[in-house]
Amino acid sequence: GAGVSQTPSNKVTEKGKYVELRCDPISGHTALYWYRQSLGQGPEFLIYFQGTGAADDSGLPNDRFFAVRPEGSVSTLKIQRTERGDSAVYLCASSLGGSSTDTQYFGPGTRLTVL
Amino acid sequence: AQKITQTQPGMFVQEKEAVTLDCTYDTSDQSYGLFWYKQPSSGEMIFLIYQGSYDEQNATEGRYSLNFQKARKSANLVISASQLGDSAMYFCAMKSGGFKTIFGAGTRLFVKA
Numbered sequence: 001g002a003g004v005s006q007t008p009s010n011k012v013t014e015k016g017k018y019v020e021l022r023c024d025p026i027s028g029h030t031a032l033y034w035y036r037q038s039l040g041q042g043p044e045f046l047i048y049f050q051g052t053g054a055a056d057d058s059g060l061p062n063d064r065f066f067a068v069r070p071e072g073s074v075s076t077l078k079i080q081r082t083e084r085g086d087s088a089v090y091l092c093a094s095s096l097g098g099s100s101t102d103t104q105y106f107g108p109g110t111r112l113t114v115l
Numbered sequence: 116a117q118k119i120t121q122t123q124p125g126m127f128v129q130e131k132e133a134v135t136l137d138c139t140y141d142t143s144d145q146s147y148g149l150f151w152y153k154q155p156s157s158g159e160m161i162f163l164i165y166q167g168s169y170d171e172q173n174a175t176e177g178r179y180s181l182n183f184q185k186a187r188k189s190a191n192l193v194i195s196a197s198q199l200g201d202s203a204m205y206f207c208a209m210k211s212g213g214f215k216t217i218f219g220a221g222t223r224l225f226v227k228a
Binding site: 056089101 | 119146152158165168214215216217219221
């Protein structure tokens with residue numbers, strides 16, 4: 001079946017602009033995660049959705065970052081007033097449920113470059 | 116605090132040999148899951164193997180096995196019969212308590228022909 005998809009694969013923007021990154025999870029997966037991966041580092045947790053609600057947004061670095069999942073499927077990560085430090089690969093993952101036993105499957109990521 | 120430590124930034128292994136990638140973790144939760152992912156240069160994160168904290172047997176998936184030592188809080192990945200295609204970054208991850216999953220810094224594996 002289809003895996004997790006993310007669009008766009010690459011996004012180049014200018015400092016101060018607004019960007020939206022989209023994630024389409026595996027069909028039937030209720031849990032959805034966003035991570036940020038900087039060069040040479042492991043993924044850093046941003047936010048977790050169970051269904052439509054954000055169950056844990058403790059990883060969002062500041063109020064410029066926001067994510068939604070209005071119908072419990074596709075999710076959008078929104079970044080306002082982008083800064084050069086936001087440049088990274090943004091990874092989305094989904095799992096069947098949200099327990100510690102559920103394996104997360106990752107999308108290919110969106111590489112964001114802020115000039 | 117929850118933490119994952121991977122102390123080997125880089126590892127070399129000869130093709131067809133076995134290699135062990137180290138991972139230690141720290142959590143006060145009794146129920147947790149440990150995962151290993153492979154990230155080739157293409158950037159995708161590929162799930163390899165899972166071990167639950169209550170699993171008594173070490174997990175195995177083909178050429179991958181997880182050497183789980185609960186008392187020592189270690190969850191090392193063993194790759195048997197290394198192949199050139201195994202060259203990649205490998206990440207250890209843990210999910211416990213709440214919803215957050217934390218990842219280690221990764222180990223880059225180089226397989227030599």
